[in-house]
Every structure is written in C-alpha cells, then in structure tokens.
Amino acid sequence: MSLLTTSPADARLRAHAAETASLHLRDLFDTDPDRFRRFSRQPGGDLSGLVVDFSKTRLTDETLALLTDLVRDRQVEAARDRMFAADRINCSERRAVLHVALRNRSNRPVLLDGHDVMPDVNRVLGKMKRFVDAVREGIWRGASGQPIETVVNIGIGGSDLGPRMVTEALTPYHRHDLTVRFVSNVDASDMMETLKQCRPDTTLFIVASKTFTTQETLTNAHTARRWLVEHLGEEAVANHFVALSTNEKEVSAFGINPAHMFEFWDWVGGRYSLWSAIGLPIALAVGFERFEELLAGAHAMDEHFRTAPLHDNLPMLLGMVGVWHTTYLGAPAQAILPYDQYLDRLAAHLQQVDMESNGKGVTVDGQRVEYTTGPILFGQAGTNGQHSFYQLIHQGSWLIPCDFIAAATSHNPVGDHHAKLLSNFFAQSEALMRGKTAGEARAELVAEGRSEAEIEKLLPHKQFPGDRPSTSILLPQLTPFTLGALVALYEHRIFVQGVIWGINSFDQWGVELGKQLAKQILPELTGEGEVSSHDSSTNGLINAYKRLRQ
Ligand SMILES: O=P(O)(O)OC[C@H]1O[C@](O)(CO)[C@@H](O)[C@@H]1O
Numbered sequence: 001m002s003l004l005t006t007s008p009a010d011a012r013l014r015a016h017a018a019e020t021a022s023l024h025l026r027d028l029f030d031t032d033p034d035r036f037r038r039f040s041r042q043p044g045g046d047l048s049g050l051v052v053d054f055s056k057t058r059l060t061d062e063t064l065a066l067l068t069d070l071v072r073d074r075q076v077e078a079a080r081d082r083m084f085a086a087d088r089i090n091c092s093e094r095r096a097v098l099h100v101a102l103r104n105r106s107n108r109p110v111l112l113d114g115h116d117v118m119p120d121v122n123r124v125l126g127k128m129k130r131f132v133d134a135v136r137e138g139i140w141r142g143a144s145g146q147p148i149e150t151v152v153n154i155g156i157g158g159s160d161l162g163p164r165m166v167t168e169a170l171t172p173y174h175r176h177d178l179t180v181r182f183v184s185n186v187d188a189s190d191m192m193e194t195l196k197q198c199r200p201d202t203t204l205f206i207v208a209s210k211t212f213t214t215q216e217t218l219t220n221a222h223t224a225r226r227w228l229v230e231h232l233g234e235e236a237v238a239n240h241f242v243a244l245s246t247n248e249k250e251v252s253a254f255g256i257n258p259a260h261m262f263e264f265w266d267w268v269g270g271r272y273s274l275w276s277a278i279g280l281p282i283a284l285a286v287g288f289e290r291f292e293e294l295l296a297g298a299h300a301m302d303e304h305f306r307t308a309p310l311h312d313n314l315p316m317l318l319g320m321v322g323v324w325h326t327t328y329l330g331a332p333a334q335a336i337l338p339y340d341q342y343l344d345r346l347a348a349h350l351q352q353v354d355m356e357s358n359g360k361g362v363t364v365d366g367q368r369v370e371y372t373t374g375p376i377l378f379g380q381a382g383t384n385g386q387h388s389f390y391q392l393i394h395q396g397s398w399l400i401p402c403d404f405i406a407a408a409t410s411h412n413p414v415g416d417h418h419a420k421l422l423s424n425f426f427a428q429s430e431a432l433m434r435g436k437t438a439g440e441a442r443a444e445l446v447a448e449g450r451s452e453a454e455i456e457k458l459l460p461h462k463q464f465p466g467d468r469p470s471t472s473i474l475l476p477q478l479t480p481f482t483l484g485a486l487v488a489l490y491e492h493r494i495f496v497q498g499v500i501w502g503i504n505s506f507d508q509w510g511v512e513l514g515k516q517l518a519k520q521i522l523p524e525l526t527g528e529g530e531v532s533s534h535d536s537s538t539n540g541l542i543n544a545y546k547r548l549r550q
Pocket residue numbers: 156157158159208209210211212213214217270271356508511
C-alpha cells in the first residue's frame with residue numbers, strides 16, 4: 001500500500017485544512033440550522049434506534065466530499081471487500097483477518113484458501129453452548145461435586161480486555177450465583193487477591209491465550225493450578241481448568257485435556273477475539289443466548305459496513321472523521337467518553353484495539369510514513385472524567401476530539417439519575433463546541449458584581465475557546481445486541497483509518513522488543529553479583545533492586 005501522501009485527495013485536504021482553519025464550529029451551527037440533520041445518521045433495519053452525530057466535528061460539505069474522495073483514492077471499499085473475502089490482508093504474518101466470520105450469523109460461506117471456515121466456527125460455538133449450559137445448570141461440577149460459583153479468566157491483552165469489558169458492560173444480565181473474575185497482571189497481587197475471593201471446590205479457571213506461550217498468563221495459570229492442587233489434589237485439574245487457545249500442543253503440555261479446550265484460529269487477531277472462544281467468560285456470565293445476541297449486533301454492523309453507501313456508512317464516516325482530526329487537524333489523541341458506568345472499561349478495550357492496530361510507522365510495504373497515524377486513545381465513564389481530565393479538553397492547548405456515548409434507557413431507572421447523567425452528556429459536547437466568548441464571560445462577571453479591575457484579571461481564565469470537535473453516539477439501551485454493534489463500529493472505523501494511512505492494522509511487532517529483553521533480564525535478577533551487561537541506567541536500576549529487595 002502506497003503512502004497516503006501519494007493520493008491526490010491528500011494534497012487537497014491539506015490545503016482545505018489550512019483554508020478552513022479560521023472557521024469556528026459555533027459559526028457552522030449558527031449559519032446552518034439544518035446541520036444536525038445533514039451531519040448525523042440514524043440507520044434503519046437491524047440498527048434502527050442508533051444515532052451517530054458527527055455534526056459537532058469540523059466538517060463542511062466540502063470536507064466530507066474531499067474525505068470521500070480520499071476513501072476512494074485509497075480504495076477502502078476494495079480493502080474492506082478483501083477482508084470479508086478472507087484475503088491474507090495481514091501481510092507481515094500472512095494471515096487472513098476474519099473476526100467477521102466469528103459473528104457471521106447469516107452463515108454465508110467464508111472461503112479461506114477454498115475451505116469454508118463457517119462449519120468450524122459453528123462447531124466451536126456449539127461446544128461453547130453445551131459447556132455454558134452445563135455450567136450454568138449445575139451439570140458441570142467441581143471435583144467434589146459442587147456446582148461452579150466463580151469463574152476466573154486468566155489472560156492478558158486481547159484475551160482479557162475485550163471479554164472483561166463486555167462481561168462488565170452486561171452486568172444487568174448476570175446471574176447472582178455465578179461470578180466471573182479476570183486476572184491478567186503477572187504481578188502476583190492480581191492472582192492472590194482474586195484467589196482470596198474464591199473457594200477451590202466451586203471455582204473454574206479459564207486459561208485464555210491465543211498462543212498459550214504468553215509469560216503472564218502461563219505464570220498466573222501455574223499459580224492457580226498449584227493453589228487448586230494443594231486444596232483438591234491433582235485429579236481435580238480436569239474439572240476446574242479449561243483452555244481457550246489456538247495451540248493444542250501447549251494446552252496439553254500444561255495438563256488440560258484437549259477435550260476441554262475451546263479452539264480458535266490464527267485468522268482471529270487477539271484484540272478482535274472476544275467474538276471467538278475467547279468470549280467464553282462472557283457467555284458464562286450472561287448465558288449463551290445473550291452471547292449470540294452480542295454476535296448478532298456485531299453482524300448487523302458488519303452487514304451495514306459491507307453494504308451501506310459511503311455517505312451513510314457509519315464506520316466509513318467515522319473513519320473519515322478520525323483521519324481528518326488526526327492527520328489534517330493535528331489532533332494527537334482521541335477521548336472515549338461513555339456516559340454509562342457499565343461501559344467504564346470501553347476505553348481500555350478500545351485502547352488496545354486502536355493503538356495496537358494503528359500505532360504503526362511504516363506502510364504495508366515497509367515505507368516510513370511522514371504523517372501521523374493512530375492517535376493516543378484514552379477515556380473513562382462520564383461524569384467521572386468531568387472532574388478529572390476534561391479541564392485539559394476544554395481549555396488546554398491540545399486539540400482532543402471526543403466520542404460521547406450514551407444509552408437513552410437506563411438499566412437502573414432510579415429517581416432522576418439518568419436525566420442528570422444525560423444532561424451532562426448533552427452539555428459537554430455543546431460546551432466543547434460553543435465555548436464561551438470574552439463577551440459572554442464578561443457579562444457573567446458583571447452580573448456577579450465584579451469590579452472592572454477584577455474582570456480584566458479574570459477574563460482570560462473564564463473564556464472557553466470552543467471549536468473542540470466531538471461525535472455523539474446514542475443507543476436505545478445498552479443490550480448485548482447494541483454493544484455488539486458498537487464494538488464492531490469501532491473495529492471497522494479503525495480498519496478504515498488503517499487503510500487510509502496505508503498501514504497493516506493487524507500485526508503488533510512493536511510489543512516484542514520489551515518481551516525479549518525481559519526474558520534476558522529475568523535470570524540476571526536471580527543470579528549472584530552485580531549486573532553489567534546493559535547501559536548504565538538499566539544496570540544501575542537492576543543493581544539497586546538487588547540491594548533493596550528483601
Ligand atoms: O492471547 P495471547 O497469545 O496470550 O496474547 C495476549 C496478547 O499479547 C499480544 O500478542 C501482545 O501484547 C496481544 O496482541 C495479545 O492480545
């Protein structure tokens with residue numbers, strides 16, 4: 001894939017960004033009462049009820065037309081079709097990218113090198129369903145005959161963040177007598193604090209690892225195994241451990257019967273794997289039917305992405321908006337701000353999906369890019385963030401586009417909580433868009449009875465520049481279906497952006513170097529004497545640690 005800068009639309013967008021730099025969002029709204037209708041979308045069909053409003057981003061008709069030209073120049077639709085057609089678009093690993101097949105509820109054949117993957121997908125889903133039903137109905141029991149009360153998922157990265165986020169987001173659908181916990185960090189505190197909450201007789205461990213070689217997960221799994229064996233003996237492992245993996249050999253080597261392994265495939269990227277067997281903890285928490293509704297929601301978004309025309313295609317439009325902000329307006333970051341406590345971990349999940357996918361500095365064919373690619377992604381649930389980092393978004397010196405997400409109906413309709421929550425959701429994007437002018441700030445200070453001297457002093461601090469872009473996503477309610485659609489929307493948006501930038505969104509070589517060095521350092525920590533094989537800083541830190549540790 002060529003550099004973005006070879007695209008004719010790129011030069012025109014750069015010029016357009018410079019020409020429109022003095023436009024203010026407030027003026028765009030003041031001069032066009034129809035702006036919301038023209039720059040928002042409410043798809044019909046399975047996705048009806050979803051509202052995506054990007055009118056508070058710095059787009060004009062011309063910007064959108066140029067971005068559409070860019071999508072065409074970069075052949076994004078053809079790239080999308082190649083992904084759905086199982087081409088090996090992850091070139092550096094020579095892999096297809098088929099998370100869409102995992103939620104292909106139409107069962108349309110998906111041919112990878114002439115082999116339809118759907119029967120395999122359905123076979124594993126069937127195995128998951130039987131297992132989930134057995135655990136939830138108390139048919140699958142622990143070694144001492146007790147039903148399972150606690151499930152502990154041991155995994156990291158994509159084998160943790162996605163299933164953890166979805167499990168937490170779907171808390172209203174949980175059963176009270178089955179708790180699902182997650183352990184990821186190799187810091188023993190994570191595992192030990194979790195084990196304190198578990199009874200060996202009633203705990204099921206899921207070891208979730210695509211490769212089954214990840215240091216953190218294997219270390220945690222061995223610790224959990226020792227704990228179980230100490231309490232219940234070696235034979236208990238069969239009833240208390242299952243694996244989610246692509247690597248049957250390593251699963252067997254760990255001592256888990258392959259019959260208790262739920263398989264997935266190398267064409268499922270870790271950060272896109274919550275739809276695969278990696279979703280087992282979700283299904284255990286909410287039941288298999290709800291898990292299927294999650295898949296159905298994602299599939300509805302896949303179908304929309306595959307078939308909707310560019311001007312109505314939500315992932316395409318949000319991808320265009322993202323590239324406009326990052327590459328042409330120089331925004332370094334993207335905030336994810338769900339006004340929904342159940343989505344508190346959405347930003348952490350999307351952080352991996354976005355930053356591990358698009359945090360790349362070379363094109364697919366290895367040329368160094370001279371433009372910015374994936375943004376720094378961060379966020380947390382509103383309204384908590386308002387009392388923390390929003391100050392920087394409103395008045396700081398960076399341009400931080402925000403995504404606001406909320407559900408119209410709450411799972412907890414108590415008093416006026418939801419109205420208050422949503423009043424903040426609406427207010428924040430309006431405040432960021434309009435800001436507060438010097439005249440408005442002055443009028444307020446005058447009304448407060450401040451002296452002219454005080455007003456002059458306070459005025460610079462009381463103004464808000466506004467013109468800060470945001471996109472708002474409104475769901476009817478947070479359900480398995482709408483959550484599936486929301487997460488798939490982000491996955492495809494990230495894909496669109498990656499194609500425009502010409503990068504491979506599906507490898508992650510950047511995580512390797514630190515892992516390699518940690519492997520070299522580990523034996524040095526246990527060895528005798530001073531370490532001198534590194535730079536002076538690393539040596540100094542290691543040697544200080546060896547002196548300090550007890
Ligand atoms: O599922 P595994 O193989 O244990 O890998 C866990 C995570 O490690 C990474 O490979 C790199 O950190 C992620 O992409 C992945 O989600």
